[in-house]
Amino acid sequence: MVAAELRPIGIDLLYPTPSTQQLQEAFKGRSLRDLPSPAAVIDRAILEVNCYQMLENCQALDISLRPHTKTHKLQVGETTKDVKFVVSTIAEIEGLRETLLNKKLQGKQINILYGLPLPPSACTRLASLAKELGPQTISVLIDHVDQLNESERFLQLSGQPLQVFLKIDTGYHRAGLDSNSQGFSNLLTYVSSLQKSGSVNLVGLYSHAGHSYGSNSNNEALEFLLTELEELKKAAHKAITILNEAFFPKLTLSVGATPTASSIKALLEDVPSSRSDSVSKLQRLVSRINQDFTLELHAGVYPILDMQQLATQAMPLTTSDVALTILTEVNSLYPHRSPPEALIAAGSLALGREPCKSYPGFGIVSDWGFPPSVTTQGKRKEMRSGWQVGRISQEHGILTRDPEAFELEDGWPLDLEVGQKVRIWPNHACIAGAMFGFYLVVDSRLEGREDEVIDVWVRWRGW
Structure with missing residues (x-):
């Protein structure tokens, strides 16, 4: 009886995950712009800096x-x-x-x-x-x-x-x-x-x-x-x-x-x-x-x-310090709405439903994939595109205006296209990450290859 109990039903049986080798063969070397979405993307360059900073913090004490x-x-x-x-x-x-x-x-x-x-x-x-x-x-x-x-x-x-x-x-x-x-x-x-x-x-x-x-x-x-x-x-x-x-x-x-x-x-x-x-x-x-x-x-x-940690202001941080983004695609545009809105295929099942005290939304759209300047009157701040995920349901996310993206209120165009890939900083990285079976890893230090998948990390899922 004891011998049988020492063979508990564990991760290998209950929570099968994709083969790391198969995922790497499928994704390594490809551009984020060419991949199916939603997908979870980690920038190894940012992540390493954050890890080393915490180790330094502990050494200081x-x-x-x-x-x-x-x-x-x-x-x-x-x-x-x-x-x-x-x-x-x-x-x-x-x-x-x-x-x-x-x-x-x-x-x-x-x-x-x-x-x-x-x-x-x-x-x-x-x-x-x-x-x-x-x-x-x-x-x-x-x-x-x-x-x-x-x-x-x-x-x-x-x-x-x-x-x-x-x-x-x-x-x-x-x-x-x-x-x-x-x-x-x-x-x-x-x-x-x-x-x-x-x-x-x-x-x-x-x-x-x-x-x-x-x-x-x-x-x-x-x-x-x-x-x-x-x-x-x-x-x-x-x-x-x-x-x-x-x-x-x-x-x-x-x-x-x-x-x-x-x-x-x-x-x-x-x-x-x-x-x-x-x-x-x-x-x-x-x-x-x-x-x-x-x-x-x-x-x-x-x-x-994530956006929650930036909101605490426990240390000087900007969106450039957030290593996780959710890659998704623009499904539709609604220019007749006032102000205009757009639809993405990433709702609560990709981003979570965690609020953030610093703004009334569920994620901030980065300026990745946008032209160098999307406005002639306002100056872009913190690599933000001008869009945020204002509303969500299960698979749907509604992009609305991000009022914190520019120093001026005017000059905010509808600068999206159907089929355009965008990357979103989530409110709570732990919950957003848990929605995915694996992470696509990029490295922003690789000049000219910043969007190339260099590795795939498989998550440990289940309980």
Whole structure:
């Protein structure tokens, strides 16, 4: 019975994906203008810069990075001794298997955190992965005592204790426990008993500042990070007091979200006086935390970015920093409407239905594929075409005027043609990307070949 349970139904059976080799044979070397759409396109040049910037941010604070899996090999770099990820699905861990085994052969320490509070149904697949990858390679989030009912089973299946992060709510109110609650104290007491029995190993505490998407400046994002650090430090000290066990290792405190993680770039720049207090407080706080705990930063969408991240203004960004675009085609024109509109074959199933606080639409059309100048009275800004996705339904997207594209309100012509390919920056890259089975990769550094597909990356789909 146990042997059968160690062969869980996983990604290979449930979620078949196209062959990478077949996709590369079909797409590599071809121009985006000649390809079927909608399609998801990633500019590797932009993505690499974003990944390296986050690694520099962490180096500036002398803390480690736990990326939320997006573009895994670029996110961890080549020189880091630890390879740590947080994932949203078990399918992502299964997709990472080969990469992780190779990193182990290189002498790297690996650890993957399943980023949702543990459901019982996940135990078998996670235990199978832990058995294959080795001790202390798979961690889980816990915010309820009943989630630990699977710890003994995990130990039996994998031969190792369940590695646990306690999920702390520091203001987002999506998941996690308030460190002042009785539930947090009860959970710690139960974890202590399971650690003594050998079925659980407490690794650390984890929080996610998803509410930092409401930031409107670098300083606001830094303040969100400061609050998260203070709250997690307080929770960790309370945990030590309740546990009061000499055998507990140095706890890891894992904090972050893309706006707060990006705001750290202020440490690498000449800081204006309005931000200097927050930057100094951050440096002092991180230094104090590092004395008692191991601090790590997690973030997800930063390699790709999107219109939501630009709206937070956590760091100076423009649309030229967004690596993902959705390639689509103009199906029809409506010049009789006032103002004129157009139809594209990309609605909620290609772009998602995520709003953005900075404008009332679902994506911004870039100036790719447009003439060098589409207006004689206005100056184009931020590589925007003058169109945005103003309305969407399932497969339909309605292009409407983008009032932020030009410095002047006049001189906005109907400059589209039926059959014209356009590229759109989505509001939420994670959701838009999930609509597609693979990404077409281009590289804007290749002069004269900027639109050529140089690679195809297959997504890990499913759960």
